[in-house]
Amino acid sequence: MSLNGIFPIDQWDFQSRSILMELSDADQARLMMHAREEHYQKGDVIFREGAMATGIYFIQSGMVKKYKIGNEGQEHIFYVAGAGEFIGYHAVLADECYPDAAAALEESVLSYIPAADFLEVITTSPNLSKMLLKVLSHEFTVFTNNVSAFAQRPVKERIAIALIILREKFKRSVADGQPVLIRVSRDDIANMAGTTRENVARTLTEFRQEGILSTHGRKIEVTDIRRLADISNFPD
Amino acid sequence: MSLNGIFPIDQWDFQSRSILMELSDADQARLMMHAREEHYQKGDVIFREGAMATGIYFIQSGMVKKYKIGNEGQEHIFYVAGAGEFIGYHAVLADECYPDAAAALEESVLSYIPAADFLEVITTSPNLSKMLLKVLSHEFTVFTNNVSAFAQRPVKERIAIALIILREKFKRSVADGQPVLIRVSRDDIANMAGTTRENVARTLTEFRQEGILSTHGRKIEVTDIRRLADISNFPD
DNA sequence: TAGTAAATTTGATTTTTATCACATCTCTAA
DNA sequence: TTAGAGATGTGATAAAAATCAAATTTACTA
Numbered sequence: 116m117s118l119n120g121i122f123p124i125d126q127w128d129f130q131s132r133s134i135l136m137e138l139s140d141a142d143q144a145r146l147m148m149h150a151r152e153e154h155y156q157k158g159d160v161i162f163r164e165g166a167m168a169t170g171i172y173f174i175q176s177g178m179v180k181k182y183k184i185g186n187e188g189q190e191h192i193f194y195v196a197g198a199g200e201f202i203g204y205h206a207v208l209a210d211e212c213y214p215d216a217a218a219a220l221e222e223s224v225l226s227y228i229p230a231a232d233f234l235e236v237i238t239t240s241p242n243l244s245k246m247l248l249k250v251l252s253h254e255f256t257v258f259t260n261n262v263s264a265f266a267q268r269p270v271k272e273r274i275a276i277a278l279i280i281l282r283e284k285f286k287r288s289v290a291d292g293q294p295v296l297i298r299v300s301r302d303d304i305a306n307m308a309g310t311t312r313e314n315v316a317r318t319l320t321e322f323r324q325e326g327i328l329s330t331h332g333r334k335i336e337v338t339d340i341r342r343l344a345d346i347s348n349f350p351d
Numbered sequence: 352m353s354l355n356g357i358f359p360i361d362q363w364d365f366q367s368r369s370i371l372m373e374l375s376d377a378d379q380a381r382l383m384m385h386a387r388e389e390h391y392q393k394g395d396v397i398f399r400e401g402a403m404a405t406g407i408y409f410i411q412s413g414m415v416k417k418y419k420i421g422n423e424g425q426e427h428i429f430y431v432a433g434a435g436e437f438i439g440y441h442a443v444l445a446d447e448c449y450p451d452a453a454a455a456l457e458e459s460v461l462s463y464i465p466a467a468d469f470l471e472v473i474t475t476s477p478n479l480s481k482m483l484l485k486v487l488s489h490e491f492t493v494f495t496n497n498v499s500a501f502a503q504r505p506v507k508e509r510i511a512i513a514l515i516i517l518r519e520k521f522k523r524s525v526a527d528g529q530p531v532l533i534r535v536s537r538d539d540i541a542n543m544a545g546t547t548r549e550n551v552a553r554t555l556t557e558f559r560q561e562g563i564l565s566t567h568g569r570k571i572e573v574t575d576i577r578r579l580a581d582i583s584n585f586p587d
Numbered sequence: 588t589a590g591t592a593a594a595t596t597t598g599a600t601t602t603t604t605a606t607c608a609c610a611t612c613t614c615t616a617a
Numbered sequence: 618t619t620a621g622a623g624a625t626g627t628g629a630t631a632a633a634a635a636t637c638a639a640a641t642t643t644a645c646t647a
Binding site for chain 1 (some may be wrong): 362366408419421422427429441442443444445446447450451473474477480481483484485487488489490491492494495496497499501502503506544581584586
């Protein structure tokens with residue numbers, strides 16, 4: 116079941132995957148010239164908030180959470196990036212330290228691309244430059260949605276949104292037609308929705324009783340995506 | 352009193368003001384070639400969410416709120432832009448409809464710049480392109496701060512943040528040393544902080560009693576910015 | 588495969604925030 | 618200058634969400 120017509124998933128997705136695909140072979144080669152392959156286990160930190168940004172990362176496989184740590188140590192996950200997406204480019208482009216941290220949600224393989232290579236290709240390829248402007252501008256849409264959701268929507272709706280997004284991310288690593296099993300801890304879901312694990316557990320129970328999803332051990336399978344989209348309360 | 356060392360205001364400011372300043376005279380001229388001056392009264396809508404983006408705006412004077420309208424009609428203000436800032440460029444760059452709406456917070460004069468002129472200068476000026484990448488990347492920092500604040504911070508802290516940001520915006524139109532009077536409705540503050548006008552009124556009373564601010568009619572004067580920054584609970 | 592630590596779930600309770608109702612204040616326009 | 622609409626402030630109450638305190642389940646590991 117696609118989300119077409121029931122939830123505007125593109126407004127919640129950075130779509131940085133499109134960058135590499137639209138690049139010429141020559142530019143791709145230059146970008147990856149000194150790329151270094153790095154392997155991360157579930158939970159491994161890729162970079163921390165406030166660290167110097169020396170390069171960007173391309174996700175070859177796996178899944179990565181982007182998050183900030185609050186004053187009292189609470190983690191807030193504001194984006195989950197999957198295979199084909201880049202991370203860490205904001206800091207390099209803005210010439211700032213990383214404003215956020217990134218960690219592997221599952222076993223992942225990333226390519227580390229030195230800042231110099233990235234900046235060089237930008238300078239010489241008007242195409243990449245234009246692509247990036249487009250991607251970064253689109254992120255604005257994603258973030259306005261995010262901020263508004265957190266500022267105004269109740270916890271149940273936010274959990275529904277988090278589940279829809281996660282399902283979409285996990286769908287990509289599953290053969291068509293196969294059930295999509297979301298493998299994420301309740302804590303991570305809580306940190307995405309800006310609530311507590313207890314509230315997530317309660318809400319999942321409620322959704323299960325209403326036939327919206329089923330759980331297999333810790334894994335979550337959404338069985339009625341349309342109803343979930345209804346609960347998320349998005350017009351689209 | 353500056354915010355240096357007590358609050359990271361740059362992490363809450365888009366800094367798009369820098370764009371025009373760094374542009375060569377020739378590029379500026381080309382950008383403004385067909386610019387049209389538009390006057391807006393307080394409350395006037397500049398563009399609406401979902402409208403086709405046919406151009407961008409440069410704020411000559413005044414103040415503009417960027418906001419989204421929620422399902423139940425609640426307005427959420429996620430940014431206040433002042434003189435020297437651009438608005439509406441995300442939609443043009445991403446080739447999308449406006450993801451948000453903009454309206455004048457006070458009498459304002461804007462220059463409307465047709466999309467074609469903007470895009471043309473981008474294509475021919477690597478400088479503008481680079482500036483924009485930097486600004487857009489910085490906005491990412493601003494938004495992660497915003498989202499995290501809404502996801503995790505209590506109402507009182509969010510109101511403190513809103514007041515600090517508003518004071519900073521109003522400071523720019525006040526002679527040095529003169530008191531900064533924040534002229535914004537309680538509703539607008541509530542819509543910035545993601546709460547209700549009643550909570551804003553109560554919190555303002557509390558702040559007044561603690562000597563953090565004083566009110567002159569509907570205007571707010573922050574008298575102890577340091578304490579306000581303390582309450583906002585930012586490490587910086 | 589049993590044992591166990593960690594993760595999840597559930598219930599009770601407290602805290603925070605929103606809502607409702609209405610009093611009071613402010614500013615504008617006649 | 619003054620009426621009065623609209624904005625703001627306050628108190629009481631309701632609703633939402635967080636916290637606290639166990640049970641129970643799950644997924645490893647020995």
